[in-house]
Amino acid sequence: xxxxxxxxxxxxxxxxxxxxxxxTAFYGGLDVGATKADDYDSTKTSxxxxxxxxxxxxxxxxAGYRQLGKxxxxxxxxxxxxxxNVKAKQTHLSVIGSYPLNAQLDLYGRLGYNKVRAKVSAxxxxxxxxxxxxxxxxxxxxxxxxxLSGRIEAQKPxxxxxxxxxxxxxxxx
Numbered sequence: 001x002x003x004x005x006x007x008x009x010x011x012x013x014x015x016x017x018x019x020x021x022x023x024t025a026f027y028g029g030l031d032v033g034a035t036k037a038d039d040y041d042s043t044k045t046s047x048x049x050x051x052x053x054x055x056x057x058x059x060x061x062x063a064g065y066r067q068l069g070k071x072x073x074x075x076x077x078x079x080x081x082x083x084x085n086v087k088a089k090q091t092h093l094s095v096i097g098s099y100p101l102n103a104q105l106d107l108y109g110r111l112g113y114n115k116v117r118a119k120v121s122a123x124x125x126x127x128x129x130x131x132x133x134x135x136x137x138x139x140x141x142x143x144x145x146x147x148l149s150g151r152i153e154a155q156k157p158x159x160x161x162x163x164x165x166x167x168x169x170x171x172x173x
Contacts, residue, residue: 025171027052027060029151033165035068035088044069046163052096054171060096065089068116068163075122084122090157091115092135103143110137114157131158147171 028051034043048066055061068088074081094112101107114135119128139153151167 025054025173027054027169027171029167029169031066031151031153031165031167033163035161035163037069037071037088038160040071040073042071044071046165048090048165050167057100058098060098062092062094062096062110062112064092064094066092066163066165068157068161077123082122084120087119087121088161089117089119090163092157094135094137098141106141106143108139108141110135110139110153110155112136116157116161133158141169147173 028049030049031047033046035046036043046066046068048064050062050064052060052062066089068090071086071088073084073086075084076082092112092114094110094114096108096110098106098108112135114133116131117128118131119126135155135157137153137155139151139155141149141151143149147170149169149171151165151169153165153167155163155165157163
């Protein structure tokens with residue numbers, strides 16, 4: 001009985017590996033999404049790009065850049081309210097782990113390092129602030145064609161920012 005169960009499990013593993021997620025290849029993509037910062041009521045449009053290399057169907061390394069959005073708010077300075085704005089940008093380097101769910105659909109997780117830079121402008125002056133640290137995310141990848149796929153992802157670049165994005169990915173073979 002144990003041999004039959006082991007054989008069935010081995011066949012299931014071999015069959016699931018035929019649902020090849022993404023073959024080894026360089027790839028690049030563009031994304032658009034929405035960024036939510038905990039201290040602000042509204043979400044802002046984000047957009048960016050990324051490049052990566054898939055070592056096998058389960059493991060890839062990816063680098064990217066994203067504009068997280070522009071936030072306008074009023075601050076109280078010298079007994080008056082002054083309009084200020086913050087533009088947030090993100091650069092990242094991540095490891096991607098994928099698991100094929102079927103022939104077209106993969107579940108993936110992201111773990112990496114990123115830098116979020118906020119540029120603040122008010123009263124004709126500006127300054128920058130950086131937040132470096134860990135990055136994590138989870139998403140789904142759908143293969144439309146051998147070289148073309150689409151993604152949806154939820155990503156946490158900092159403890160108080162969440163980004164939701166949709167991407168188009170092109171593999172170079």
